[in-house]
Amino acid sequence: MVRITPPRTVAAVAAVASPLLAVVGLMISAGLPPEYRLGPPGSPDLAAGLTFPAVGAFLIFHRPRLTMAWLMCAGGLAGGISEFSGRLMLRLLADGELAAAGYLRWASVVGWAVCGVSLAMLLPLFSPDGRLPSRRWWPVAALGIVSISVEMARQIVRPAPNPNLLPVVIPNPLAVEALRPYNEVISSVAWVGIIGAVVLSLLSLAVRFRHSGPVVRRQIAWPLMAFTGYVLFMVLGDQWWAPATIWAALVPIAIAFSVTRYRLYGIDTIISRAFVAAGVLAVVSGVYFGIGALSSLVVSQQHQIAGLVAALFAGAFFQPLRRMFQRLVDRMMYGRVGDPRLLAERLTQEVRSADPARALSSVVTVLQDGLAVEGAAVEVVGGKPRYVESGDVGDSPRQIPLIWHGETVGRLLLGRPGARRFAAAHDERVLSTLAPYAADVAHAVRMAADLQRSRERILTAREEERRRLRRDLHDGLGQTLSTMAMTINMARSSLKSSPDSADTLLRDLRTGMDAVSGDIRELVYGLRPPALDDLGLASAVRSLAAEGPPETTVEVTGELSDLPAAVEVAVYRIVQEALTNVRRHAHATSAYITLDRGPEVLRLRVGDNGAGLPDRPRAGVGLTSMRERAAELGGSCGAVTAPDGGTVVEAVLPL
Numbered sequence: 001m002v003r004i005t006p007p008r009t010v011a012a013v014a015a016v017a018s019p020l021l022a023v024v025g026l027m028i029s030a031g032l033p034p035e036y037r038l039g040p041p042g043s044p045d046l047a048a049g050l051t052f053p054a055v056g057a058f059l060i061f062h063r064p065r066l067t068m069a070w071l072m073c074a075g076g077l078a079g080g081i082s083e084f085s086g087r088l089m090l091r092l093l094a095d096g097e098l099a100a101a102g103y104l105r106w107a108s109v110v111g112w113a114v115c116g117v118s119l120a121m122l123l124p125l126f127s128p129d130g131r132l133p134s135r136r137w138w139p140v141a142a143l144g145i146v147s148i149s150v151e152m153a154r155q156i157v158r159p160a161p162n163p164n165l166l167p168v169v170i171p172n173p174l175a176v177e178a179l180r181p182y183n184e185v186i187s188s189v190a191w192v193g194i195i196g197a198v199v200l201s202l203l204s205l206a207v208r209f210r211h212s213g214p215v216v217r218r219q220i221a222w223p224l225m226a227f228t229g230y231v232l233f234m235v236l237g238d239q240w241w242a243p244a245t246i247w248a249a250l251v252p253i254a255i256a257f258s259v260t261r262y263r264l265y266g267i268d269t270i271i272s273r274a275f276v277a278a279g280v281l282a283v284v285s286g287v288y289f290g291i292g293a294l295s296s297l298v299v300s301q302q303h304q305i306a307g308l309v310a311a312l313f314a315g316a317f318f319q320p321l322r323r324m325f326q327r328l329v330d331r332m333m334y335g336r337v338g339d340p341r342l343l344a345e346r347l348t349q350e351v352r353s354a355d356p357a358r359a360l361s362s363v364v365t366v367l368q369d370g371l372a373v374e375g376a377a378v379e380v381v382g383g384k385p386r387y388v389e390s391g392d393v394g395d396s397p398r399q400i401p402l403i404w405h406g407e408t409v410g411r412l413l414l415g416r417p418g419a420r421r422f423a424a425a426h427d428e429r430v431l432s433t434l435a436p437y438a439a440d441v442a443h444a445v446r447m448a449a450d451l452q453r454s455r456e457r458i459l460t461a462r463e464e465e466r467r468r469l470r471r472d473l474h475d476g477l478g479q480t481l482s483t484m485a486m487t488i489n490m491a492r493s494s495l496k497s498s499p500d501s502a503d504t505l506l507r508d509l510r511t512g513m514d515a516v517s518g519d520i521r522e523l524v525y526g527l528r529p530p531a532l533d534d535l536g537l538a539s540a541v542r543s544l545a546a547e548g549p550p551e552t553t554v555e556v557t558g559e560l561s562d563l564p565a566a567v568e569v570a571v572y573r574i575v576q577e578a579l580t581n582v583r584r585h586a587h588a589t590s591a592y593i594t595l596d597r598g599p600e601v602l603r604l605r606v607g608d609n610g611a612g613l614p615d616r617p618r619a620g621v622g623l624t625s626m627r628e629r630a631a632e633l634g635g636s637c638g639a640v641t642a643p644d645g646g647t648v649v650e651a652v653l654p655l
Helices: 006-030 044-062 068-095 098-126 133-158 177-211 213-237 238-261 267-299 303-334 340-352 356-371 424-493 498-525 530-533 537-545 567-584 621-632
Strands: 375-381 386-391 398-404 407-414 551-557 590-597 601-608 635-639 647-652
Touching: 006 044, 044 068, 044 098, 044 238, 068 098, 068 386, 098 133, 098 177, 098 213, 133 177, 177 213, 213 498, 267 590, 303 635, 340 356, 340 424, 340 621, 356 375, 356 386, 356 407, 356 424, 375 424, 398 424, 407 424, 424 621, 530 537, 530 551, 530 567, 537 551, 537 567, 537 590, 567 590, 567 601, 567 621, 567 647, 621 635
Parallel strands: 551 590
Antiparallel strands: 375 386, 375 407, 398 407, 590 601, 601 647, 635 647
């Protein structure tokens, strides 16, 4: 709920009073006799009174200390007072109230001056963040204040005009007749200062735009466009009163976008669409009326046929014309890079036709082209780093994280931008469009590298296992069997001559056979746990769960009796390793194991209610072993901290 404070109350009063004064002024003007209607029915002051205070109050409710918002409220209220006072002055003149009309003229002049200095001079200087670009711009503000104050003072003390445009002369008690010879000179000098201050204020926005970063440029583009149009109509003169009034009403809306919503709306998009619409409208209208006129000359009195032919031609040309104008405008505004969606389509095609390593190069090339920067690079983080660069990113590139499903998989590095109109907004849209593609490709590159390393580790582990088996069979079991053979020969030789010695040798032989049996059992267990053949996978897992604390429940869904042997071994080993981690590190009081066989995959979950994973978990030997066993079968395995605490190891194995 918004808290009502004195500043917000003042802003709200201005937002209500100013448009009310402007509307009442219009109503008064509508009832004036024709000879008392001076100037056009609309003016920038009228637009200022209608729109600026409302937008300023909106900004004050959100940011009470924003200087720009207070300038908008003050200037808009002054514009409303100026309009109301000027129209009421004419009404009083028509009614013969000359003295009161003279006082209202002063109020109208003061309102005009305050409105002009606030909105046309100070507001551009303080846009878009409420601060001057630097102290060097204070003289511009001083020039505007002094110039408009001089013009205001001149109008307050000016003598009676000659010639007078009204049926009666507005009395001026403060008139200084001695200033009559210098009246025009003072006015000309003051207006030179006023126009100079307005142009320099606009220049301050252009300077901000030139020296700002991409995000601030996008923010400044809104008021820069708005004030440029206002200054242009002001210079063109009173005959442009209608577009000047409408444009002045749009200035506060542009400022509101600049302050609050500039990230959501790209000004270059609006300009682009406006150019395209105007071009298409002009050409289609020309085709329509041209064919209509030609048909009326050739086929007399066949206006319906002419209209139908013109409509058909206009419709046939509409879509090709729109595309042509869109390409021309994109070329004009963005150079050769065009629409970000076209870049995304191009990138999609190149990614589909290349492996992950080449796709990363395609991403970098398209990004450099689309952003028109001197260089672009993608750095893949995690595992074995990979770096692909196109052009030169320089010593201090812009860094943008590449996020894939909440995980940072790399960084996008951008060099200095090249020359292009409206680069800031366009670049942000290109980044928002293409960055997800770059993140996907970076993740694919990392996964490919992880898969290659996993395969290498699997092959290494397999060769190590074969070497161990060879060593155990040759050095252990082979030597033991050789020794037993020698013992048998010695026992046979001494059986008749020394029965006691033969008996001792046979007892040693019996002990050796027990050792051989144990070695064979270890070898067999290393190849495949006997419990899988003796009990089946479900009972073997329950046997592991029953070996010790914590209390562990097992839930099995689906038939597990016909699983591939490799899947059975992987599940058994993953459960064994996960339970070992629970008993050593989790400090849990309970755990659970679930096995869910689906049509194509087997899902395994081992969870506990223990301490969970540390803030910066490191993959130990156990977790790495589980992942490798799953990866060897084309599956996946990972560990996460559960929402309610504890750790959950989940493996998905294809069948």
